[in-house]
């Protein structure tokens with residue numbers, strides 16, 4: 001296992017930021033750590049990076065205990081903190097050289113990392129002159145310099161414009177081919193775009209831990225349909241793969257199916273066969289977004 005967290009709790013004064021949190025991450029996984037503001041994502045990440053000490057429980061990175069083998073843990077981890085603090089007056093290369101010194105990394109690594117993170121054309125500039133997207137690349141480059149096995153990225157795309165966002169997600173996915181990544185976010189689409197697995201945290205507790213493939217497979221489909229007249233729910237229940245029918249007011253019905261096949265044509269044909277007119281028909285998917293809302297609202 002690259003990361004193992006067992007029964008971690010952490011309080012700040014009276015406030016419990018993490019309550020008995022456990023999960024593990026295998027080598028090579030890209031895991032999204034998803035939760036609303038204040039859920040405990042950064043706190044968990046800071047415990048893994050040894051910046052915070054937990055009140056109870058245990059955590060290991062690459063088999064090294066965060067309490068008893070701090071330095072080994074730090075060597076195993078590349079960390080991009082929230083808000084990516086950088087020295088804006090430093091040149092990109094100068095900043096990476098400074099980090100290489102701190103980590104006692106050979107200077108040759110700098111050019112390799114600059115290329116890997118797509119910084120080559122901007123490498124001669126001062127960090128303060130770079131766009132936010134390129135500043136994130138510098139943060140990622142610094143986190144990767146010592147070639148860690150595990151990357152911990154705290155909200156790596158916050159504040160980026162849509163193009164930069166796509167670029168940085170692409171880069172993270174690319175890096176994820178060789179590293180284990182734990183990435184925090186409150187954007188569900190980000191998890192869908194980048195991750196193999198999602199761990200949802202709410203109020204300091206893990207409320208879901210699922211593989212993205214699993215989520216896609218169990219996708220439920222809800223069709224909202226409005227007819228021009230009342231229909232017996234019993235009749236709608238006879239449609240194939242129906243799990244639930246609900247009248248949501250007037251002649252509007254919500255029909256839930258447990259199939260990924262688009263059931264709109266079947267509902268349309270149903271109306272025709274029963275001499276009803278379809279006034280409106282729309283399909284909603286029970287995807288990660290609804291799971292997140294259900295578990296965290």
Ligand SMILES: Nc1ncnc2c1ncn2[C@@H]1O[C@H](COP(=O)(O)OP(=O)(O)OP(=O)(O)O)[C@@H](O)[C@H]1O
Nearest residue numbers: 012015017035036037038039040041042043044186
């Ligand atoms: N150093 C601290 N001192 C006091 N309280 C803290 C400290 N760090 C975190 N907290 C509290 O712990 C809780 C969890 O915060 P945390 O920053 O881990 O959440 P988060 O999920 O990362 O949120 P966000 O998405 O807003 O960054 C919050 O209520 C926060 O106020």
